Amino acid sequence: MTVFADTPRWPRHGTVWGHLISDDSLDELHEAAARAGLPPRAFDLDHYDWPAASRGDLEAAGVRFVGDRELTRILLRSGLRVKLSERPAARARRSAEHAAALGLDPVPRDLIVGLLGHVDPLPEVPGAFRFTRDRPHxxxxxxxxxxxxxxxxxxxxxRVDLLARAAGEEGFVGQVMDAPAAHR
Known part of the structure; x- marks a missing residue:
């Protein structure tokens, strides 16, 4: 059981990002990410995104560095990979499960209740929005x-605040991305 990372190459938010994966389990992946100080929001279905500045923390957490292609091969062999073509359906399932747990209908385009994971970026369409709340208040x-x-x-x-309170929580914690039905 090992956790692997590739070299950061993907630009966003003023830095470059790499991927962190496990060859065995998501639990192992989450534990290694926490040891390296990566926020739970950095999780994306089957991997964590990590900024170039975190390399030293990943090394200290025992992460093994490999090339991009090797990382992909390891993730495929692990059985944990969510294929690019399957990611929209995986996000839709996650959103539906989280909406059902809240009692929210209709289901937003992308919804995460809690701190683990992140929703898709804000689409370039009128009326679209994305919000994040890390603490109930x-x-x-x-x-x-x-x-x-x-x-x-x-x-x-x-609305999600009211639903979270009705379920015994202090308020909504999580993320939502949605757009008018005409742009879904």
Missing amino acids: GRARIEAHDEEGRRAAERLLE
């Missing part, structure tokens, strides 16, 4: 291209 970070999207995000945040 914390301020939500809302991304939207227009006022319609911002208002839709605020309405949904209010």
Whole structure:
């Protein structure tokens, strides 16, 4: 049982990012990511995204570095890989499960209850939005291209807060990305 990382090559948010995977289990992957100080939000279905600045922390956590192709081969052999073509369906299943747990209907395009994982980026369509809240009473970070999207995000945040409280939580913690039905 080993955790592997490749060389960061994918630019975003002012840095470059690599991938962290396990050859055995997601539990092993989550444990190694926590030891290396990666936030739970960095998890993406079958891997963690990690910024170039975290390399030393990954080395200290015992992560083994391999090339991109080797990382892909290891992930395929592990049985944990979520193929690119299957990622939208995997996100839809996760969103449906999390929405059902909240009692939320209709299901947003991408929804995560809790701190583990991240939703898709904000699409470039009118009325789309994305929000994140890390603490039940914390301020939500809302991304939207227009006022319609911002208002839709605020309405949904209010709704998921009420549902989370009805389920015995202090409030909603998680992420949502959605767009008007015409753009789904």
